[in-house]
Amino acid sequence: MDSNKLLLGVYDNPDTVLEATENLIKGGYDIKDVYTPFAVHGLDRVMGVKRTRLSTAAFVFAMLGIASALSLMIYTSVFDWQMNIGGKPSFHIPTYIPITFELGILFTAFGMVSCFFIVNKMFWGRNTDVIDIRVTDDMFVIAVNIHGQTDVKALENSLISNGAIEVKERIYEI
Amino acid sequence: MGHHTEVQIREEKFIFTGKAKRFTFILMGIGLLLAMLGYFTYHPSEHELVLKRLLANILVDGYFFFIIATCAIVFVAISQLSNAGWYVAVRRVPEAISEFMPYGAAIVLVIVTLCLFFLHGGIYHWMHDGVMETDPTLMKKTWYLNKPFFFIRIVLFPAFWIWSAMMIRKYSRNEDIVGGIVNFDKQFKLSAAFMIVFAFTFSMFVWDIMMSIDAHWYSTIYTIYNFATGWVSAFTLIYLMVWYLRSNGYLNIVTDEHMHDLGKFMFAFSVFWTYMWVAQFLLIWYANIPEEVAYYDHRLWGSYKFYFYFNLVMNFAVPFFFFMKRSFKRNRNIGMFVGTCMLIGHWNDVYLLVMPGAMNLAGQITEHNPTGIIDTPAQGVGFMEIGFLALFAGAFLYVVLNALTKANLYPTKHPYIMESALHDTGI
Numbered sequence: 022m023d024s025n026k027l028l029l030g031v032y033d034n035p036d037t038v039l040e041a042t043e044n045l046i047k048g049g050y051d052i053k054d055v056y057t058p059f060a061v062h063g064l065d066r067v068m069g070v071k072r073t074r075l076s077t078a079a080f081v082f083a084m085l086g087i088a089s090a091l092s093l094m095i096y097t098s099v100f101d102w103q104m105n106i107g108g109k110p111s112f113h114i115p116t117y118i119p120i121t122f123e124l125g126i127l128f129t130a131f132g133m134v135s136c137f138f139i140v141n142k143m144f145w146g147r148n149t150d151v152i153d154i155r156v157t158d159d160m161f162v163i164a165v166n167i168h169g170q171t172d173v174k175a176l177e178n179s180l181i182s183n184g185a186i187e188v189k190e191r192i193y194e195i
Numbered sequence: 196m197g198h199h200t201e202v203q204i205r206e207e208k209f210i211f212t213g214k215a216k217r218f219t220f221i222l223m224g225i226g227l228l229l230a231m232l233g234y235f236t237y238h239p240s241e242h243e244l245v246l247k248r249l250l251a252n253i254l255v256d257g258y259f260f261f262i263i264a265t266c267a268i269v270f271v272a273i274s275q276l277s278n279a280g281w282y283v284a285v286r287r288v289p290e291a292i293s294e295f296m297p298y299g300a301a302i303v304l305v306i307v308t309l310c311l312f313f314l315h316g317g318i319y320h321w322m323h324d325g326v327m328e329t330d331p332t333l334m335k336k337t338w339y340l341n342k343p344f345f346f347i348r349i350v351l352f353p354a355f356w357i358w359s360a361m362m363i364r365k366y367s368r369n370e371d372i373v374g375g376i377v378n379f380d381k382q383f384k385l386s387a388a389f390m391i392v393f394a395f396t397f398s399m400f401v402w403d404i405m406m407s408i409d410a411h412w413y414s415t416i417y418t419i420y421n422f423a424t425g426w427v428s429a430f431t432l433i434y435l436m437v438w439y440l441r442s443n444g445y446l447n448i449v450t451d452e453h454m455h456d457l458g459k460f461m462f463a464f465s466v467f468w469t470y471m472w473v474a475q476f477l478l479i480w481y482a483n484i485p486e487e488v489a490y491y492d493h494r495l496w497g498s499y500k501f502y503f504y505f506n507l508v509m510n511f512a513v514p515f516f517f518f519m520k521r522s523f524k525r526n527r528n529i530g531m532f533v534g535t536c537m538l539i540g541h542w543n544d545v546y547l548l549v550m551p552g553a554m555n556l557a558g559q560i561t562e563h564n565p566t567g568i569i570d571t572p573a574q575g576v577g578f579m580e581i582g583f584l585a586l587f588a589g590a591f592l593y594v595v596l597n598a599l600t601k602a603n604l605y606p607t608k609h610p611y612i613m614e615s616a617l618h619d620t621g622i
Contacts, residue, residue, distance in 0.1 A: 109481075
């Protein structure tokens, strides 16, 4: 496993954390991530986070759902076992709309949730290493990577001068 | 976009320039000219048909713009009730759109009154002399479909909506002067009452104005389908108006984030509209009961076939495939294109609700024709349709743009104005 040395700055205010993140990035530090108990507006832009590709995945899953619904219905009602229901044609698109719609949604929903869990490595029986248990309640943590050449003292000062109420070092296993 | 962006709340006033005024008048003039051209090119022997087409056309446009204006104020009321913050920056636009309500209601009322009392029914088959007394299907509906009760409903319901819209606008404008939370609370209470009453009365209004054109037929999903049309058109119009205002340098606090959210609403409610459309169509198509299928007879297999499919392309396919992508909702040119398509599409939708039933002629009830209705093939979209659409669009734009000048372009002292100005949908 890859392990990483981090310096954590703990903050108690979303505005301070936004300000601090921007200043640290300006100072050239390599921020691993910022952990917050709720979404802080503007933080993603400041950190330069890329847009999620989950919506593309959703589109692919929807297409998969639509394709499987249509192929099942067309195979069963046209090729495998034709039935006469009120004299209606076997192959007629309006009949297929509801199931196509439902399976499109079902595949999208399940696909996106599974995708999200896999990407974030959330499985049964896995103990998540939370960066600091307080981020699940009311604290904000900026985690900065420490490389060989990083001046840890300066970084610590920088975190504190930007409003950190606590600074600590930890090893984080990816 | 960042937290450092300075937000300035300033009192903006819209200036209705001579150029814009001239545009609306030219639109109205061309519309009137085309409508007259359409009217007088009919052969004099077809006077019954041309009269019906004239009435039906005015009803289509009057109703279309009236439900847009009504749904605009419904949007304000719903956002108020749900404590929404993001919409405050664009709020004055739906408020201005709702100022068309009295005119739209008046037009609908005039057409209905003419049909009720002066033209022996006009486009409404059930209002013809003797129809309600002799038609076995319609006889059962007499307790609801009778002239006095009908007239009372048509007058009372829109009057209440217009009054509510007026009061909401008044409170909203008052807020700009006095500030505080008093007007906000008043709007909240009024919106709650308005929404409850509106939900019930709009159902009946739609049955009366639209569904009673085909009085033998009924659909239980018809109201929500009509509401979906008005609702998505209202969003489209707000979206287009905000783009127009922004490209003219107004609305400094409105960003692409707000456009994105309005675009999402357009996208979502286009799908909602399609859902309602399919829900109504599919059950009738599948059950295949003669009296229900009669409604889709001219529309799906008859002479209205083109408009039927055009409806689906413009109102479902175009917004669904264009507005699925995030960057397209934020793009002015693509947004303008999709918005225009949707407005034309929903006008076509109302056209399709009215025309096939309204143009039919009344005949004798016989064994082969139990409803006594003689079908008339589609007259198509001609000079008269385009003319009246242009005439009404011009008048509508004039009223709305004129209404925009009456107040600040966004509420400066609304409690949520800063939340709206800093609205961010994320990356």
